Amino acid sequence: MKMVFVNGSPRSDGNTGSMMKVLAKMAKGRGADVTYFEIVGKDIQDCDGCYRCDTEDRCSKDDDMTDAYSLIRSSDLLVIGSPIYMGMETGMTKCFVDRLYYLMARKRLAPGKRAAALFTCGLPEGHMIYGYMHGRYDKLLRHDLGFAEARTFIVPGMKNRVDLEGNYYAQETLKEMESYLFPE
Numbered sequence: 001m002k003m004v005f006v007n008g009s010p011r012s013d014g015n016t017g018s019m020m021k022v023l024a025k026m027a028k029g030r031g032a033d034v035t036y037f038e039i040v041g042k043d044i045q046d047c048d049g050c051y052r053c054d055t056e057d058r059c060s061k062d063d064d065m066t067d068a069y070s071l072i073r074s075s076d077l078l079v080i081g082s083p084i085y086m087g088m089e090t091g092m093t094k095c096f097v098d099r100l101y102y103l104m105a106r107k108r109l110a111p112g113k114r115a116a117a118l119f120t121c122g123l124p125e126g127h128m129i130y131g132y133m134h135g136r137y138d139k140l141l142r143h144d145l146g147f148a149e150a151r152t153f154i155v156p157g158m159k160n161r162v163d164l165e166g167n168y169y170a171q172e173t174l175k176e177m178e179s180y181l182f183p184e
Helices: 015-029 065-074 091-099 101-105 132-144 168-181
Strands: 002-007 033-038 077-085 114-120 149-155
Touching (some): 015 033, 033 065, 065 091, 065 101, 077 091, 077 132, 091 101, 114 168, 132 149, 149 168
Parallel strands (some): 077 114, 114 149
């Protein structure tokens, strides 16, 4: 199984990055072919809505998203992770997601692919407050992009650097994600 983990946090080793790395390590341990793609430091330009991808088999932007498109198209499973800042995914994650229109424009994904979205947030009740992220990402991943299956996970109470092993919500989410990523 080929898996792509996209970290949309500006801090590579923050809470989101730490959880994504645990999941990637778990996947490697189960024999998956894993690629870890960090948005920070990449040249990913904003989508300008030119719609070239509607008529041509390429995006008008020549940047690091070209690699991301190849990775996603050749993978079986995509995991996007981001902290929630000001009620939404980070700006860089939003930019990345906007550029996924290229994959949607002409249904460029093979059937049967699965996806997951992982969001960390500082509020202790964030999993309830930011519940709308489930609907947004379900629509994006399943309905717009065409993933056969998609799940969204929100981890609350992660405002400061958290010890993942000592955090109940992080551990529960990692267990839930493991069950989703590797159904038995």
